[in-house]
Amino acid sequence: MICEEWSADGLDRRYPRNDEPTLRVNFIASADGAVSVDGLSGGLHGPGDKEIFDSLRMVCDALIVGSGTIKAENYDALRLTPAARAWRRQHDLPEFPLMVIVSGSLNLNYQQLIFTDAPVRPIVLTHAGADTSEAAKHAEVIAVGDHGQVDLAAGLAALHARGATQLLCEGGPSLLGTMIAEDLVTELCLTVSPLLVGGGPGRIAAGAPGAARKMSLRHILTREDMLFLRYARQGN
Template sequence: MQQLWPVPVAEPDLVDLYRTPPGPWLRMNFVSSLDGAGHVDGRSAPLSGPADKRVFGVLRMLCDALVVGAGTVREEGYHALRLDADRRAWRRANGLREYPTLVIVSGRLDLDPAQDALAAAPVRPIVLTRAGNDPGRLAGVAEIITVGEDEVDLAAGLAALRGRGLDHVLSEGGPRLFGSLTAAGLVDELCLTVSPLLAGPGAGRITAGHPAGTPQHLTLRHILLDDELLFLRHAR
């Protein structure tokens, strides 16, 4: 089904547009400039806008787990995953846990246990890492799951999340994590907000890290329009 609509104002309509099938599902959510940049001066906020923040909030409300790469947590200064009372009530009424679980992918475990995302999390976050790291003080604020020897084995990591009842995974990136997930054939959906900016050369794309693999086809589910932004939803 393809739809071209203004971004609905009513949250239930947005929820309907972003429903996912039951069972395991990995949705990526990114914002990009018109010329393909994934950030401006290291931050994605200049690419975003009010409608993007609404969609962003709804996607967080719908997921069991929010998976992000350590680079995004460090550079964006990620905060604890909080939802307002209405969205927590919606989750309870729809059989979800009150809050999604924050999951950070880090090969080196170079994370600050005092960062708000970890220290103030309403539910104990999970860190997916590879063998050979000493969790140190991180073990006090997060569950550390080791998957893989030389690299974080993302397929095994997602299976470990499913084993904890975390089926519907939302990932807000960043680019290196997206590249690894795409290369491993693990991405079911991409929600892409296109911002009417020319960022110019310099900033990287929303995907990075791996050499190009076989292109994968996703089907257009909808296009939503806002005064400024364009919202594309593509899925397997």
């Protein structure tokens, strides 16, 4: 199960598209559990994680990210390498996955490249009470849920209904905390970076505590001191 020799070429088999709808979450944390260094995930990066990050994007139908991460990490438009786009064409997939931004407030910066440079019109996932007039100029809007909260299960179902069943979430912690609480996560791809960051940053999931959920370990990849873990929900 532990593999030190791997290359980007074979990653589509290690992180396969599944027959059933999947919500795969990809995070990086330090060895002592920190989700960021100085407020960003960049300080945690190391050898191999870019290949895995790119490969997970390559195989998904839609990438889902919370508005906090879009802002903090100044997300670019979702672009793929020519090789990744060729892989998608070979597998009868659209050239680019959908990009889905979760926001209840819709306090978004529509001048960010994620909107202005997008190869495919992004989707903003919000709730029924939100004023969507500005968002609708820059994105497709899906509004599900009441009381100022996005109904994430209904949002995922809306994506499934349009054929996007292989969903990748890149965070952040608030969004993941809600997804875990609502029992939506079927896979966790966790990169452990060989750093002790100490107190300050939070964990990969934030929010109210909930029931613990058992996962099963599918593989361990390593490169130098980096560790790449893939967990799937039991039964998946």
